[in-house]
Amino acid sequence: MTQNTPSGTRRDPDDIHARREVIVVGGGQAGLAIGYFLAQQGRDFAILEASDESAAAWRARWDSLRLFTSVRYSSLPGLPFPGDPDRYPTRDEVVAYLTEYARHFQSPVELGSRVRSLRRTDGTYLLETDDRTYAAGQVVVATGPFQAPFVPAIAERLDPEVVQLHSTAYRRPDEVPDGPVLVVGGGNTGFQIAEELAASREVHLSIGSRQTPLPQRILGRDLFWYLEATGLIRKTAASRIGRRMSGRDTLIGSRPRTMRRRHGVRLHGRAVAAAERTVSFSDGERLDVDAVIWATGFKVDHSWIDVPVFDDRGRVVHQRGVTEVPGLYFLGLSWLHTRGSALIGWVEDDAEYLAREIGRFQTPAPIEAPAREGAA
Ligand SMILES: Cc1cc2nc3c(=O)[nH]c(=O)nc-3n(C[C@H](O)[C@H](O)[C@H](O)COP(=O)(O)OP(=O)(O)OC[C@H]3O[C@@H](n4cnc5c(N)ncnc54)[C@H](O)[C@@H]3O)c2cc1C
Secondary structure, eight states: OEETTSSSSSSSEEEEEEEEEEEOOOOSSHHHHHHHHHHHOOOEEEEEOSSSSSSSSHTOOOOBBBOOSSSOOBBBBBOOSOOOOOOSSBBHHHHHHHHHHHHHHHHOOSSOOOEEEEETTTEEEEEEOSSOOOOOOEEEEOOOOOOEEEEOOGGGGGGGGGGEEEEOOOOOOGGSSSSSSSOOOOOOHHHHHHHHTTTTTEEEEESSSEEEEEOEEEETTHHHHHHHHHHHHGBTOOOOOHHHHHHEEEEOOOOOOHHHHHOOOOOOOOEEEBTTEEETTSSSOOOOOEEEEEEOOOOOOOTTBOOSOOOOOOOOOOOBOOOOOEEEOOSOOOOSBBOOOGSSHHHHHHHHHHHHHHHHHOOOOOOOOOOOOOOO
């Protein structure tokens, strides 16, 4: 018998390629971290990763990216990030570290395996990739906090000759045409890209909502040292202070004033309209542009999940990653539990917690056939 799935494919649910106790979807830092704990439990599990390469999300970030977390705060469980603990790793070092992590622990990552649909039938999860169906007793969705690039609708109004890139497509300055460039987005990504471009051209930065600027180092210590020492990094999303913190993004190591004075970047308000080559800002200013880089963030994409774990706004309903549907978990989302939930150095807290939940989970016992009369 065949069935329809959200991806529109039709496949015989009896045609199972592999059965596992647990399947983890996504082989980034969150998937690898929970894999570490599942391996310790001796579980039969697989990690299905869409990309053909490890550390796919980090590879898709710009060349000069440096982490805002130092080496000391960038390790996954069981394998320290190499090098001076007070250094800030580059993108390529993170790629190398995650690749080595998977190799070191022989994580059962199956590359090139994008899960197109997930559904639950008779207590078993069925996951379909382009060419295979997997069955699992439990599933962890670790597909990342930053998935589908988001660009505001005004982008469509710009003349096709204006070069437009989302930050995920930005790699280095020489790929952006000469001439004034507008970077839209007042978060860490927008600030870092604007600063890099300002060394070679006129740069404008549109800041929609001001984020709280925090210095990277205070009195010689890393910001995250203070967040650890004060316990703030582990304050839960439900706590009073957690609710306040989660409602306000932070800008680490940059300030609007420094951007203007030291790097000569011209600051604008929120980009609210666009027509032909002109972008208008909330403060009434207008700017003619040749190129725009949209550092405007991401949306999550869980459209492939056909299990009722979402509220009417499409958000996952969960308690620290545990959904109400038995055996389905989410890991790595921003503020899944704390500020550290989506950070490389703290994802292990939630991963360990979920691994314990997985260990406690009882798969429903198969209904036994009635004993036959006369059987011994
Ligand atoms: C620009 C930027 C800078 C950052 N800097 C830092 C920093 O300095 N320090 C820090 O701690 N954190 C940082 N973060 C936050 C966080 O650490 C990263 O976003 C990190 O990549 C999240 O890891 P993850 O494993 O949860 O998700 P990802 O790294 O996004 O991994 C998810 C994986 O799932 C795969 N996938 C997605 N959908 C499917 C599917 N349907 N089937 C199979 N596989 C799928 C993807 O290919 C991907 O490999 C940064 C984030 C950004 C965007």
